[in-house]
Amino acid sequence: GESVGLHLPTLSVQEGDNSIINCAYSNSASDYFIWYKQESGKGPQFIIDIRSNMDKRQGQRVTVLLNKTVKHLSLQIAATQPGDSAVYFCAETDTDKLIFGTGTRLQVFP
Amino acid sequence: ETGVTQTPRHLVMGMTNKKSLKCEQHLGHNAMYWYKQSAKKPLELMFVYSLEERVENNSVPSRFSPECPNSSHLFLHLHTLQPEDSALYLCASSQEYRVNIQPQHFGDGTRLSIL
Numbered sequence: 001g002e003s004v005g006l007h008l009p010t011l012s013v014q015e016g017d018n019s020i021i022n023c024a025y026s027n028s029a030s031d032y033f034i035w036y037k038q039e040s041g042k043g044p045q046f047i048i049d050i051r052s053n054m055d056k057r058q059g060q061r062v063t064v065l066l067n068k069t070v071k072h073l074s075l076q077i078a079a080t081q082p083g084d085s086a087v088y089f090c091a092e093t094d095t096d097k098l099i100f101g102t103g104t105r106l107q108v109f110p
Numbered sequence: 111e112t113g114v115t116q117t118p119r120h121l122v123m124g125m126t127n128k129k130s131l132k133c134e135q136h137l138g139h140n141a142m143y144w145y146k147q148s149a150k151k152p153l154e155l156m157f158v159y160s161l162e163e164r165v166e167n168n169s170v171p172s173r174f175s176p177e178c179p180n181s182s183h184l185f186l187h188l189h190t191l192q193p194e195d196s197a198l199y200l201c202a203s204s205q206e207y208r209v210n211i212q213p214q215h216f217g218d219g220t221r222l223s224i225l
Contacts, residue, residue: 008150032210043112043200043216044153089152093210096166100152 008087010105019077021104023090028071030092030099035064035075038103039086047075047088082108113137114217116201122223123191131186131220133201141207142184143214144176147198159184160207188222196224 013019025033031052036044050057050064050073057064063076073090089103114135123129135142144156158166159178173195175187184201198221202214 034213036216041218043114043116043202043218045112046213046215049213095210097155098153098209098214102150102152 008103008105010107012107012109013080015080015082015108015110017080019075019080019084019106021075021077021088021106023073023075023101023104025071025073025090025092025099025101027092027094027099028068029094032093033064033066033073034091034098035062035073035088036091037084037086037088044089077106080106080108082110084108112215112217114201114203114215116199116217116220118220119218120221120223122225123188124225125191125193127191128187128189130188131199131201131222133184133186133217135182135184135201135203135215135217137203137205137215139203139205139215140181141204142178142181143202143204144184144186145200145202145216147200147219153200157186158207165207191222191224193224196222198222 034049035047037047038044048059048064055066061078065074085108087103087105089101091098091100117132141160143158146154155168156170157176162178173190177185198219200219202216204214
């Protein structure tokens with residue numbers, strides 16, 4: 001997952017713009033990746049997943065890109081809306097345990 | 111509505127109290143999980159149950175005691191907790207205990223505060 005720091009990274013975007021949230025993972029053997037969204041006062045909500053035999057997967061307004069060469073995962077949100085404001089974090093796994101990142105806070109302003 | 115319901119949503123307790131957190135999943139899943147979420151830290155896996163049997167215990171202090179009476183219900187019994195145990199406790203479930211083939215679905219958590 002993302003490197004752990006004292007402060008949660010924050011991405012501020014204007015409503016209607018595209019957002020790109022990044023995640024650097026550590027285990028080259030990881031073969032399954034998940035993006036979660038966590039709104040204030042709620043639990044993590046599954047957004048999209050991708051397996052290591054793919055490099056791109058699209059959902060509704062979201063796209064996940066996987067670059068195994070540099071161990072990098074990104075989440076792209078098209079036409080960002082106020083309801084997209086939340087903490088987003090990635091998770092990786094190879095077999096028996098999900099490893100979560102600390103998250104990125106997405107702020108959407110009008 | 112995630113299909114995973116946790117109660118209570120908030121809990122304040124003293125260090126000498128005994129309380130229990132409850133989780134119920136309505137998804138027909140066979141695996142259930144307890145996680146601890148502290149500020150600015152990644153989710154920490156505490157316990158895993160698959161078909162009502164505990165399959166993982168990640169060096170969690172004995173003051174936390176899980177119970178899984180059936181595949182739909184999961185409890186976390188708490189006693190003599192410490193202030194550092196204050197956190198958001200999340201329950202999750204998945205179809206099977208194979209974390210690399212399907213996502214886990216989370217409840218909204220119990221916010222626990224230890225006085």
